[in-house]
Amino acid sequence: MRAALVDSLSMPGMDAGAVTRPRAVRPPVDVTRPRPAGARSAAAPAHRPPPRVLARILLAMGLLLLASLTLVWMLRERAPGQTPTPAPMAGAAGVVQPLAAVVQAFMERGDWSDAEVAALHARLRELDGAQLAAVSGEQWFQRFVDEVRKRVKEQQALARAPLTVHSSALAALAATVGLDLSRPDAAPRILPSGPSSAALTHTRADALPVEQPAPGATSPTAGQKASAPPTARQQAGAAPSASAVVQADGLPGERATVPALSDDESTGEHEAAKRTPHAQGCRVELVGSRRPLCHDVLASGAPGPLLALIPAGVLDRGGATGSAEQPMRRARIERPFALSVHEISQEEFQLYCNDTGRPCPAQPWTGSDYPVVNVSWHDAQAYVEWLSASTGQRYSLPSELHWEYAARAGERGAVPGGATLSPTDAHFSMHGVQNLPARRVQPFNRNAFRLMHMLGNVREWVQDPWTEDLNGRTAAPSREGAAARVAAGAMRVVRGGSYADGAARIRFSLREGLPEEARDAFTGFRVMREVP
Structure with a gap:
């Protein structure tokens, strides 16, 4: 009967092992009991990262460790509270x-x-x-x-x-x-760091090569200077209509005008002024501006002399050295005016000669930017008359008063800065006799009105006739004085001193008299222009 029961339960297609070998049953998972760390399912296969990813992980860990060590080293090297700026000094007093x-x-x-x-x-x-x-x-x-x-x-x-x-x-x-x-x-x-530590070799400045006159030119010396001791007031010609007032008692409520102009400009102002449109011209609005420079245009289209616009103001004129510079008094310039920045150059005077057909005087030095010399007062007067006609503006030689006001530019002493003259103030004979003036390419001796070489370089003709003092007084007549006047002819004033003069003859108040026809290698001129 047992065998019959087994036979009745048998199904077609089943092998004998299906009954005799029961299926393994997985025990139930107890979710309330945590799995031990690192325990792995027996059925799940082990997962290993690829070798390339593992290498990147190790590299990142190494870099992080290196950065940490570097940071620790930096913190140990720096004292607490110390800034990272270098501090080689043990306190300011240690160096000061x-x-x-x-x-x-x-x-x-x-x-x-x-x-x-x-x-x-x-x-x-x-x-x-x-x-x-x-x-x-x-x-x-x-x-x-x-x-x-x-x-x-x-x-x-x-x-x-x-x-x-x-x-x-x-x-x-x-x-x-x-x-x-x-x-x-x-x-x-x-x-932050000083100059190169390489050894420097120095050559004394006075051992540098000195510019020499052109071959065949005569080198003037102080002893060759034309000497004309003044004896009488001459009335040849009249001074220009100067917008100036002189008061013997002074102006107690006013001080000498000190220009408040920046002197920190480039040395290329002449070229900049040449590019200024002529329509702007020398306008009074430029006075006191950052660049109070202008120029007119000649009939030929060439630029005229570069001019600096000078504001109206007050000056203390004259000096205590010699009767010719006295009496000292206060004066007022009523209206602005313009004055050429440089003495008239050989190139500028050559334009006049070319236009008028007059011969230019021979020059001791070759160079178009040297100041023109060997010109008489009449030569200078002819130039300003030609310049006025060519530009349509009113030019003249400056009066003594306008010249000294422009030269001082607010200075009240005998020379710039007080009483001691330095080579930065004037081109003069500091160590022996100078044998030539400075060229325009040498940008020094500029005053606060931007005028170059008002002292030294070449002395300058002005409009005024010579007088014995600033009151216009003349010396007592004498036979010798009359003879000297006949021999010398009319006398005019020159101002500023020259390159051949020593420091004792270079000062704002220095006045000298020369015959109108005198021509020498020490005397030139600059021009003044009225500003409407």
């Missing part, structure tokens, strides 16, 4: 006090020889830019830099070649304290 002693001792000695300057320069080069910047605000250091600036400008005035740190110990010192040799008047700028 020793350096102040060195610089002040140098200033007290007053020895600016190349050897002393080079020694001081070597001391300053021991400091870096940050240390020099730390003392740049000290008053003693600023006074020192001002003195360096002044002496650099003097060397530039005397040198015939550009001043560089390799040619001058002073120039190297100036560069170290932050001065720009191309613009010494600019504010000092101390760089």
